[in-house]
Amino acid sequence: MxxxxxxxxxxxxxCKLLAAxxxxxxxxxxxxxxxxxxxxxEKSWPEIWDxxxxxxxxxxxxxxxxxRCVKACKQENKVPMDDEVYRTxxxxxxxxxxxxxxxxxxxxxxxxxxxxxxxxQFFAPKLCNQxxxxxxxxxxxxxxxxRTGDGxxxxxxxxxxxxxxxxxxCPYGARFLHPxxxxxxxxxxxxxxxxxxxxxxxxxxxxAGARKFGNLGDHNSEVAEIIETNRVRGLKxxxxxxxxxxxxxxxxxxx
Amino acid sequence: MGFVYPNEVEINWGLFIVxxxxxxxxxAGAFIVSSLYHVFGVSKLKPVSRLALISALALLLVAPLAxxxxxxxxxxxxxxxxxxxxxxxxxxxxxxxSFYLIIVLLEIWFMYRKDxxxxxxxxxxxxxxxxxxxxxxxxxxxxxxxxxxxxxxxxLAIIGIPSAAFLHGYVGFIFGAIKANSWWxxxxxxxxxxxxxxxxxxxxxxxxxxxxxxxxxxxxxxxxLMTMNKYxxxxxxxxxVLEILEVIHMAYEAEEEWPAVKGLITQVIPFSYFVVQLGxxxxxxFLLFMATFKRIPAKIRQIMTIVSGASILTSVxxxxxxxxxxxxxxxxxxxxxxxxxxxxxxxxxxxxIGFLILPxxxxxxxxxxxxxxxxxxxxxxxxxxxxxxxxxxxxxRGKLSPAEPTGGELWERFVVAVGRNLSRLGLRGxxxxx
Numbered sequence: 070m071x072x073x074x075x076x077x078x079x080x081x082x083x084c085k086l087l088a089a090x091x092x093x094x095x096x097x098x099x100x101x102x103x104x105x106x107x108x109x110x111e112k113s114w115p116e117i118w119d120x121x122x123x124x125x126x127x128x129x130x131x132x133x134x135x136x137r138c139v140k141a142c143k144q145e146n147k148v149p150m151d152d153e154v155y156r157t158x159x160x161x162x163x164x165x166x167x168x169x170x171x172x173x174x175x176x177x178x179x180x181x182x183x184x185x186x187x188x189x190q191f192f193a194p195k196l197c198n199q200x201x202x203x204x205x206x207x208x209x210x211x212x213x214x215x216r217t218g219d220g221x222x223x224x225x226x227x228x229x230x231x232x233x234x235x236x237x238x239c240p241y242g243a244r245f246l247h248p249x250x251x252x253x254x255x256x257x258x259x260x261x262x263x264x265x266x267x268x269x270x271x272x273x274x275x276x277a278g279a280r281k282f283g284n285l286g287d288h289n290s291e292v293a294e295i296i297e298t299n300r301v302r303g304l305k306x307x308x309x310x311x312x313x314x315x316x317x318x319x320x321x322x323x324x
Numbered sequence: 325m326g327f328v329y330p331n332e333v334e335i336n337w338g339l340f341i342v343x344x345x346x347x348x349x350x351x352a353g354a355f356i357v358s359s360l361y362h363v364f365g366v367s368k369l370k371p372v373s374r375l376a377l378i379s380a381l382a383l384l385l386v387a388p389l390a391x392x393x394x395x396x397x398x399x400x401x402x403x404x405x406x407x408x409x410x411x412x413x414x415x416x417x418x419x420x421x422s423f424y425l426i427i428v429l430l431e432i433w434f435m436y437r438k439d440x441x442x443x444x445x446x447x448x449x450x451x452x453x454x455x456x457x458x459x460x461x462x463x464x465x466x467x468x469x470x471x472x473x474x475x476x477x478x479x480l481a482i483i484g485i486p487s488a489a490f491l492h493g494y495v496g497f498i499f500g501a502i503k504a505n506s507w508w509x510x511x512x513x514x515x516x517x518x519x520x521x522x523x524x525x526x527x528x529x530x531x532x533x534x535x536x537x538x539x540x541x542x543x544x545x546x547x548x549l550m551t552m553n554k555y556x557x558x559x560x561x562x563x564x565v566l567e568i569l570e571v572i573h574m575a576y577e578a579e580e581e582w583p584a585v586k587g588l589i590t591q592v593i594p595f596s597y598f599v600v601q602l603g604x605x606x607x608x609x610f611l612l613f614m615a616t617f618k619r620i621p622a623k624i625r626q627i628m629t630i631v632s633g634a635s636i637l638t639s640v641x642x643x644x645x646x647x648x649x650x651x652x653x654x655x656x657x658x659x660x661x662x663x664x665x666x667x668x669x670x671x672x673x674x675x676x677i678g679f680l681i682l683p684x685x686x687x688x689x690x691x692x693x694x695x696x697x698x699x700x701x702x703x704x705x706x707x708x709x710x711x712x713x714x715x716x717x718x719x720x721r722g723k724l725s726p727a728e729p730t731g732g733e734l735w736e737r738f739v740v741a742v743g744r745n746l747s748r749l750g751l752r753g754x755x756x757x758x
Contacts, residue, residue, distance in 0.1 A: 153333040160327075171327035171659055195329075204504065210414035211403040230403055231396015233336040234414050240504035242329030242656050246336065251396035308503055324657045 118218030123199070123258060124285035124292045125269075126301070128317040131279035132192040134159055136178045138271035138280065145259060145270035154245040156256040157196040157271050162322060164189040169322045193323045194280065196271070197222065197243040197256035198304060198312030205235035205244060205255075214253065220285075220313060221260050226252045240308045258282065285313070325592070326660020335652050335664055339645075339676040340394040345495045345517060346644045347387040347683070352492040352518070353525010354380040355428070355484055360555070362481035364734050368551040372533050374435065374696035379532055380525075381428050382687040388421060390679050394671060413498050420494055424487045431480040433460075434473045436694050441465050454693075492521040499647060506581035506658075507588060507651035512570050519563035524640035526556040530633030532687075542699060546622060550615070553629045557612040560636065564605050567643070584658045592661050593650050596642045604639035608632040 142157045143150050159177030163170045165188055174180065183190065203222050206214050213228035214235055229252035236244040236253060247254035259269035263282075267273070272282045283292035295301070296315050303312035305324065316323075358376035361369040369376075392401045405422075408415035433440075441463050444455035493514035499505075500513025530552050537544045571589070574582055589597045614620065615628040653661050668674055 153330060155330045158330045169659075171657070173327070173330050176330040204502075207411045208413060208502075209409050210412040210417070211400075211407050212409035212412075213403075228400070228403060228407070229397065230400040232394075232414065233396070234412070234498075236331075236336050237502055237652070238504055240656055242331045245331040246334075246396055253396075324659065 115218060117264070120286055121219040121284050122286040123220050123263065123313070124283060124296070125196070125199070125258065125314040126281040126292045126295050126317065127194050127314060128279050128281070128295075129191055129193055129320075129323075130318045131277045132159065132194055133277050133279075134161060134177060134180050134192040135276065136176075136180060137274045137276065138194060139176050139178045141270040141274040142256070145262075146257075148254070149248055152248045154248060154254070156243075156254070157194065160193045160195060160323070162189075162191055162193060162320065164322070171322075189320075191318075191320065193316075193319070194271075195241065195243070195304075196314060197258070198241055198310065198314045199258060201311035201313060202309060204238040204240070204308075204310060208234045208238040210234060217260070221258055221263075222255070223257055223260060224253050224255060226250055226254075229253050240305050240310065241312075325663075326655070327657055328655035328660045328662050329657055332652075332655055332662050335649060335662060337648055337652060338394070338667065338671045339649075339673065340390040340671050340679070342641075342645045342648045343390040343676060343679050344387055345492070345521075345648070346524070346641055347383050347390065347679075348492055348495060349517065349521030349524045349640065349644070350528050351380045351383045351387065351525070352488040352521040353523065353527075354383070354529055355488040355525070356522055357526055357529050357552070357555070359481045359485050359488075362478055363485065363737075365737050366551060366734075368545075368547045371545045371548045371698045372529050372552070374694075374698060375533060375536070375691075376525075376529055377428065377432055377435065378690050378694060378696045379528065379683075379687055381432060382683045382690055384425055384428060385686055386679060386683045389682075393675070413494075413501050416494065420487075420491055424484075424491045427480055427484045427487055431477055431484060432694065433458075434476045434480065437462065437473050438465050438470055439694070489518055493518045499651070504656055505651045505654070507585055507654055508647065510570055512566055516563065516566050516570065519559055519566060520640050520643055522559045523556065523563050523636055526552055526559065527633040527636035527640070530556065530630060531637060534630045534633070536691075536697075540697070542697075544626060545699070546626065549626060549629055553612055553615055553632075556629075556632065556636070557609065557616075560605060560609055560612065564602075564609065567602070567605075581658065584654045588650060588654050588661065592653050593646055597646050597650070600642035601639050601646055604635040604642075608636050608639070 136159060138157055139155065139159060140150075142148065143155075146156055148154060148156055153176075155176040157176075158173055159180075160171055160173045161177065161180060161183075163183065177192070177194075199216075199221050201220070203214075203216060206216055206222060209229075210232060211228055211230055213225045213230070214222060215225070216222050226247075231246060231251050231253065233246055233253065236246065239255075244253055244255045246252070259267070259271075262269060268282050269280075272280045281292050281295060283290035285293055285296070287293060288297070292315075295317065299317050301315040301317050302319055303315060304319075305312075354376045357369060358373050358380070360366040361373035361376075392398050395401055402418070404415060405418040408418070437459065440455050440459045442465075444452055444459050444463075446452075447455060496514035496517030499508040499517075500510055502508050530549065533549070533552075534544060571585075574585055611628040611632045615625040615632070617625070620628075649664055653664060655662060666673055
């Protein structure tokens with residue numbers, strides 16, 4: 070049988086056939102994608118992302134630990150109120166002569182009053198850091214979690230298999246398995262609101278102005294100005310994740 | 325204890341994820357024992373060479389079940405193969421597993437082809453038909469064809485060694501490459517996983533071989549058992565050294581994560597770490613070493629080896645637990661520890677025990693279809709021969725016979741075998757008429 074078709078001819082033929090077989094569906098996908106965007110008259114994603122790099126600033130001096138952000142977040146993003154899963158939470162640090170005590174009961178939804186005696190006390194709100202080098206995106210086996218062009222990490226809940234590798238990989242404990250959808254879930258900086266020109270729910274409800282959100286690419290934005298004129302730092306810089314949440318007045322004990 | 329991030333209250337990788345590396349570890353170890361016979365020519369392991377491979381298959385079939393039932397969306401499991409993310413350490417899982425399964429199935433088929441053809445010819449009714457289907461129509465059992473079978477088996481065993489090593493070392497990498505977890509993140513992890521895998525696989529074979537001999541009322545081949553003893557002891561020492569080295573290194577460097585790790589092993593999981601995992605390793609090393617002394621009666625040496633095997637099986641299971649669950653108990657805030665609540669049903673103790681028993685149910689069925697016994701009359705079923713056939717005890721008691729290969733010889737044989745098989749195998753198949 071090998072004698073009838075020369076090997077070289079057979080291989081080139083097979084390669085051509087394979088290439089054609091792959092090109093046809095891929096090509097149609099691209100065409101279809103462009104067509105659906107064009108037909109709806111909407112901007113394409115690169116146009117929407119153009120010139121935008123979202124960033125977040127937390128001023129720990131200003132946070133009063135009221136927990137409104139935690140509640141607003143749960144309501145806005147359909148995170149079950151009673152389950153111990155949080156897209157954002159607030160930690161309370163009390164330093165005494167005995168050391169530091171940290172707590173975040175119910176994610177800081179409703180802190181009980183402090184006892185007397187703390188020498189140094191403050192709150193540290195936490196949320197997804199939307200890292201520039203996100204380990205969660207790196208480890209997702211199916212590519213269900215990805216980084217958008219304007220710097221937000223999202224989860225495709227129709228693709229996520231619920232293996233929870235991303236939860237293990239996140240150094241900040243920002244991810245969880247959603248108790249109802251059984252897929253990975255996390256803070257998106259309320260991407261659905263951001264796309265409509267609004268601010269994340271937690272930023273909107275914060276009565277103290279401890280949470281700021283804006284475009285780092287625009288030097289006139291509030292967040293860019295704070296970062297350029299204050300001493301700020303991200304969490305766990307040693308992990309090399311390059312977080313995009315910048316903390317003003319962050320104490321060393323906050324991990 | 326202390327402070328944990330609010331999202332860390334639940335342990336995300338529970339008992340099923342403890343099971344997976346345990347089961348694949350047993351597979352990799354059992355496979356390597358069968359390869360010691362088929363590739364390295366350790367002829368004393370002949371009595372367990374087939375049993376090893378059949379046990380590997382039984383465990384290999386169950387391993388992914390634990391993983392898939394752990395998924396939040398089990399029906400999407402195959403997404404790992406359709407849309408793999410090239411940067412994910414986990415994405416290769418489906419391919420590596422499938423590749424390895426194919427190698428094992430092929431090796432078993434080529435190894436049993438002669439038996440299958442004979443069974444198909446001699447058995448009546450539906451069993452005959454079943455064997456007929458299993459032959460896949462390849463019924464040539466001429467000496468030339470059998471010779472080819474034999475070469476294919478050795479070639480597959482050669483390919484299988486790096487595959488088995490990769491299958492399990494890779495699982496270690498999935499944990500070892502997570503920088504967010506201080507107890508997991510070490511480049512030693514794949515090596516530690518691989519060595520503990522080999523250790524658990526050899527231990528499993530010791531126990532399975534002893535139990536099947538006891539059930540079949542057949543005398544245990546003492547030389548075979550002592551050979552397994554020797555390999556178990558060697559790999560156990562290596563595994564122990566590396567496991568200890570990792571912790572000593574961490575303690576000596578005493579970087580910022582050390583207090584959290586120290587708290588984990590001394591306060592959170594001290595019993596399962598120091599007693600069940602390390603303590604049993606030390607005990608088994610002692611017993612296995614003692615069992616090499618020829619002054620001790622053979623019966624005692626045999627018992628020492630089997631007890632060591634059984635205790636290593638629980639030690640490695642504890643090791644998997646201490647790594648997988650233990651690592652998650654340390655809060656990523658380094659300020660406290662999560663509590664592990666032993667669930668009963670949902671990913672709990674009862675289905676976990678089920679997954680541990682299932683491979684042996686499959687093994688029970690498999691040994692009836694494909695009898696792995698090498699002590700004569702391979703085709704005789706278990707029930708027929710119970711109490712009927714007792715082979716003579718092996719006369720040589722623990723003495724190293726001249727046939728026993730040294731390390732250098734083993735390596736030489738390996739290189740020669742690889743070269744010979746790779747050059748000769750080519751595309752010659754069993755169907756080729758010679």
